[in-house]
Amino acid sequence: MSDIRxxxxxxxxxxxxxxxxxxxxxxxxxxxxxxxxxxxxxxxEPDLMMTDGIAxxxxxxxxxxxxxxEDPIFEGWMPFRTVFDHLWNGRRHVVMIASQIDRFGxxxxxxxxxxxxxxxxxxxxxGAPGNTIHHTTSYWIPNHSPKVFVEKVDxxxxxxxxxxxxxxxxxxxxxxxxxxxxxxxVFDFDTPEHSMRLxxxxxxxxxxxxxxxxGFELAIPDAVPxxxxxxxxxxxxxxxxxxxxNVREREVPHPES
Amino acid sequence: xxxRTTEREVVAELFDGMTLGIGGWGSxxxxxxxxxxILRSSLKDLTVVTYGGPDAGLLCAAGRVKRLIYGFVSxxxxxxxPHFRKAxxxxxxxxxxxxxxxxxxxxxxxxxxxxxxxxxxxLGTDVPGINPEIRTVRSPYDDGEELLAMPAIELDAxxxxxxxxxxxxxxxFLGPDLYFDDLYCMAAKRRFMSCEKIVETSELSQLGxxxxxxxxxxxxxxxxxxxxxxxxxxxxPDYGRDEAFQKAYAATAKDEDAFAAxxxxxxxxxxxxxxxxxxxxxxxxxxA
Numbered sequence: 001m002s003d004i005r006x007x008x009x010x011x012x013x014x015x016x017x018x019x020x021x022x023x024x025x026x027x028x029x030x031x032x033x034x035x036x037x038x039x040x041x042x043x044x045e046p047d048l049m050m051t052d053g054i055a056x057x058x059x060x061x062x063x064x065x066x067x068x069x070e071d072p073i074f075e076g077w078m079p080f081r082t083v084f085d086h087l088w089n090g091r092r093h094v095v096m097i098a099s100q101i102d103r104f105g106x107x108x109x110x111x112x113x114x115x116x117x118x119x120x121x122x123x124x125x126x127g128a129p130g131n132t133i134h135h136t137t138s139y140w141i142p143n144h145s146p147k148v149f150v151e152k153v154d155x156x157x158x159x160x161x162x163x164x165x166x167x168x169x170x171x172x173x174x175x176x177x178x179x180x181x182x183x184x185x186v187f188d189f190d191t192p193e194h195s196m197r198l199x200x201x202x203x204x205x206x207x208x209x210x211x212x213x214x215g216f217e218l219a220i221p222d223a224v225p226x227x228x229x230x231x232x233x234x235x236x237x238x239x240x241x242x243x244x245x246n247v248r249e250r251e252v253p254h255p256e257s
Numbered sequence: 258x259x260x261r262t263t264e265r266e267v268v269a270e271l272f273d274g275m276t277l278g279i280g281g282w283g284s285x286x287x288x289x290x291x292x293x294x295i296l297r298s299s300l301k302d303l304t305v306v307t308y309g310g311p312d313a314g315l316l317c318a319a320g321r322v323k324r325l326i327y328g329f330v331s332x333x334x335x336x337x338x339p340h341f342r343k344a345x346x347x348x349x350x351x352x353x354x355x356x357x358x359x360x361x362x363x364x365x366x367x368x369x370x371x372x373x374x375x376x377x378x379x380l381g382t383d384v385p386g387i388n389p390e391i392r393t394v395r396s397p398y399d400d401g402e403e404l405l406a407m408p409a410i411e412l413d414a415x416x417x418x419x420x421x422x423x424x425x426x427x428x429x430f431l432g433p434d435l436y437f438d439d440l441y442c443m444a445a446k447r448r449f450m451s452c453e454k455i456v457e458t459s460e461l462s463q464l465g466x467x468x469x470x471x472x473x474x475x476x477x478x479x480x481x482x483x484x485x486x487x488x489x490x491x492x493x494p495d496y497g498r499d500e501a502f503q504k505a506y507a508a509t510a511k512d513e514d515a516f517a518a519x520x521x522x523x524x525x526x527x528x529x530x531x532x533x534x535x536x537x538x539x540x541x542x543x544x545a
Binding site for chain 2: 156166
């Protein structure tokens with residue numbers, strides 16, 4: 001299919017971060033991750049659990065845009081207190097957005113500038129410290145640029161690999177940053193020192209383009225594969241079942257458009 | 258014992274410099290009628306503990322907050338509370354920012370009268386750097402794991418809002434989530450609960466299952482009947498969030514004249530009844 005859009009590449013790439021997760025709570029922030037987690041659940045990870053965003057686990061999958069397909073089927077009650085218990089228990093994989101991320105995966109969405117008097121107050125710490133030390137985390141970055149991929153984040157809200165290492169093996173044994181997906185490529189930490197590595201480039205994106213948009217030195221393997229395209233059946237799920245109104249394109253505009 | 262009281266009597270018991278916990282979550286079931294009464298008083302230099310919403314935004318904008326202990330300040334449908342953002346960027350209060358779970362742990366430790374509770378949340382982040390009083394503790398068992406020792410957050414007073422209550426202080430939440438309102442009460446010396454409606458004790462179990470009765474009367478010193486008291490935050494099933502009102506409120510953070518008009522219309526009211534009337538008038542004006 002030659003008409004595959006960049007947003008759909010991103011959705012398949014984020015969906016893939018949940019591969020192999022099984023019966024855990026999949027939490028997502030941002031439009032692409034919301035579609036991606038649902039895509040994973042409707043295709044290769046049918047046991048993933050999701051909430052309605054309020055206080056219930058839902059047995060059916062609600063679309064991200066368009067009309068609600070059906071009434072939610074509640075399979076469990078999960079108020080915030082239970083969410084905290086659940087995530088400290090570890091059966092969760094969250095995809096968070098990063099305002100800044102560094103080469104070891106230290107994450108910031110708290111504020112820009114000094115914390116005492118920030119230039120820009122962002123979301124605050126929210127649940128990032130607890131998430132990153134207790135269960136698997138991945139990141140979604142809709143606008144890959146040197147302002148986001150920085151040498152040093154202004155404030156650490158999510159734990160990176162260098163800081164996890166400094167904590168010692170025992171305290172950091174549940175820490176895992178599985179992958180970072182941006183609008184340009186996919187990244188992992190599969191290097192001896194757990195620094196960020198370019199895992200694949202999205203179709204139409206060059207390695208040079210990614211290097212230029214990254215404010216730190218990425219590990220770049222000799223051969224960099226292309227990010228996979230969603231399958232025909234995945235495209236049907238994305239386009240017809242989950243996002244008929246195409247809100248995905250608002251988060252990730254197609255390069256030519 | 259009849260614990261019925263009013264917003265005015267409650268706020269008369271509060272004092273400058275105190276540590277005040279405010280229940281709810283973001284823009285959800287906040288004791289806003291009590292917050293509005295604080296804004297009508299001269300209370301200042303407060304340390305406010307909250308899963309913050311417009312309670313934090315309004316109190317910060319009014320310069321009443323010396324220190325804010327929080328995990329976030331959000332309006333939910335608007336992810337960042339704009340008045341809070343403005344006050345933060347002006348550096349107008351001390352920002353004790355925590356992980357959301359650490360905040361629960363601090364309240365829970367105070368509720369159980371423990372000096373701290375151990376957790377991994379916060380380790381490896383800048384939370385301890387932002388809050389230099391926070392220390393770590395080593396497990397005394399063979400594992401020897403180092404953990405963050407979240408100190409108890411003891412409150413001088415707690416304010417919460419419930420759907421229903423009786424005059425003796427039994428409280429009932431009928432919505433999807435209690436949030437941490439029981440912990441606020443248990444962590445506080447003085448505990449005040451507003452509610453949509455005061456009912457007979459015998460009615461409570463007819464209104465919802467026994468699981469909705471999470472606030473018992475030993476946790477409450479004063480009960481205030483405040484219909485619409487959570488406005489403009491949501492209070493399901495009684496009412497949803499007043500999104501139009503919230504949007505207008507949020508927009509005033511970027512427009513001083515609009516904020517002055519908002520204050521004069523909604524915050525400089527005589528009392529809560531006057532506020533509710535102003536909201537009603539605005540609604541009728543909009544639909545006329």
